[in-house]
Amino acid sequence: MTTAENVDPIEIQKFEDMARRWWDPDSEFKPLHAINPLRMHYIAERATLAGKRVLDIGCGGGLLTEALATAEASVTGIDMGTLPLQVAKLHQHESNLEIEYLQSTAEDYAEQHPGTFDVVTCLEMLEHVPDPDSIINACGKLLKPGGDLFLSTINRNPKSYLFAIVGAEYFLRLLPRGTHDYQKFIRPSELASSLRTHQFDLQNLVGMTYNPITQHYALSGDTQVNYLMHARYEPF
């Protein structure tokens, strides 16, 4: 597959519609706001950020990207959605952070910037692309040897189906219908095997679970629905 094909135009359109509400913590993006501190903490604990070159793939409206910049990393955010990128840039004016936002695929960007980054993040994004393995390949190209890769996505099993699709999307229209496609959900074992193929060493796998009473997310051993992965690029 050529790099230009690893983008689903319908997926891009779906995100543009919701981009306006991105930074509103009480909007349908509430879960994203709720998990952001958690995943940011996970990254900051496992990799040095200050003064490092960091790439955020699928940066969307810039929620994680800004957190990375606040941790004094030199951050680039790429996405294929025009509107989310506009949202991200607009918000950047308010927050006055130094971030470079670009419209590009991971594959194209990797061709132009091989071996450039200390840290690459690709969170809540793999479940939206037709070929996640190609993204992992690009991540390897982008990283310096020994660089850190952070991934998060949704597991594929009946429970994750219920929570992610029925729950978040259909149940009370938390996310517009069709944001997620069950077949695109990825099992941790599948992701691990793709990482091995592209010369990554898996460092850690952890679940993210929601407590309905405190209404907070926490890291846990339960990877049945949402999970985070940390891998290191070891090409030699």
Added chain:
Amino acid sequence: MARYDFVIAGAGLVGLSAALALTRQGLKGLIFDHGLAPSAASGATQVLGLDRSPRVSAINPASVKFLTQLGVAPAFFDQAGCSVSGMTVWDGDGSGELSLPSAGYIIENHRLLNALFNALGQPSIAEALTQQFEVGIVDLQQDDETVSITLTTGETIQSGLLIGADGSASRTRDLLGIQSVAWRYDQTALVCVSETALPHQGIARQSFTPEGPLAFLPLPEPNHSVLVWSSTQAQAQLHCSEKEFAAMASVHSARPLGPVTAIGARAVFPLQQQHAIRYAKGRSVLVGDAAHSIHPLAGQGLNLGFADVVSLSQAIENLRLDQRQSLSEALRRYEAQRRPVNLRMTAATDLLKRVFDPPSPLLRLARSTGMRWLQNQTRLKQALSLAAAGHL
């Protein structure tokens, strides 16, 4: 200060089932009871025959399913209880009889309690749940985020959710300032284990006697039943000799079961119906008898309590799906789902009791004619047995 996801006041059957349901969702909690710890309380676990405890419950198929999901072994019900295949109701003077197919079990309360405690003993659950006994609730305060609960130990604990499962005299309900409407009956329930000349064949039987409804609930032994007599004469029946009592009961048992040949120790319970005007307030909620207690005539009290817990735990689970909904909204949703159903069952039981109660000749005639008529109404009978099975 200790902080939990949930705190449950009352480790009765309903409270324990709620503790299991919520810890199985991955939540952490505390359950406390002002009674003794189970090891101290249940010395009589293996007692059989006439000396066994007469506190039993009819468990319908919906409750069996729920308890199995909570980790009670499916084999438990056949081992510990008596499988019920039918229900026969007849008029004291033999003029009307109604038989319904039925499914479920009659199980001694303390065995069920033990089964729930065993399920709570699984390592992953034991880790997530703290149990405290000989501890009661003294005070509570709640705001948008937290319920603060003061215990009789003087300790104050914090929780995201408080569940009042402390029975019909619920202190939690009072502390929440939730009113309840109560009807007292002129009857008291007298219960004892009884042996009859003929086997019960797994049929639950109830006779409408002049003193009030008399039920024979089958036990695992073929000739043993628990006798529950909701009676205006309970005091006299309690204090007379065993022989005299057996003779009184035999008048009604004679036709299907033969005479009562022996009885165990007798105990009495006051009877009342009661319904809380609301179940949910802020981050607190009532379940089981704390929310509603009904006349035992229909054998549904515990089944309704389990159904409450199914609904409550689903409402909480749904918060994972819809993360914009608040907990208090979910609790109100539970109330909206359960209160009408529980009220309907309460009203139906009350009606049944009143229709069969007064010994006026006209009503007796209507009653026996009615029962004969009902016997021929297949659809109505189906509806009745569905309701009894928990599909109301």
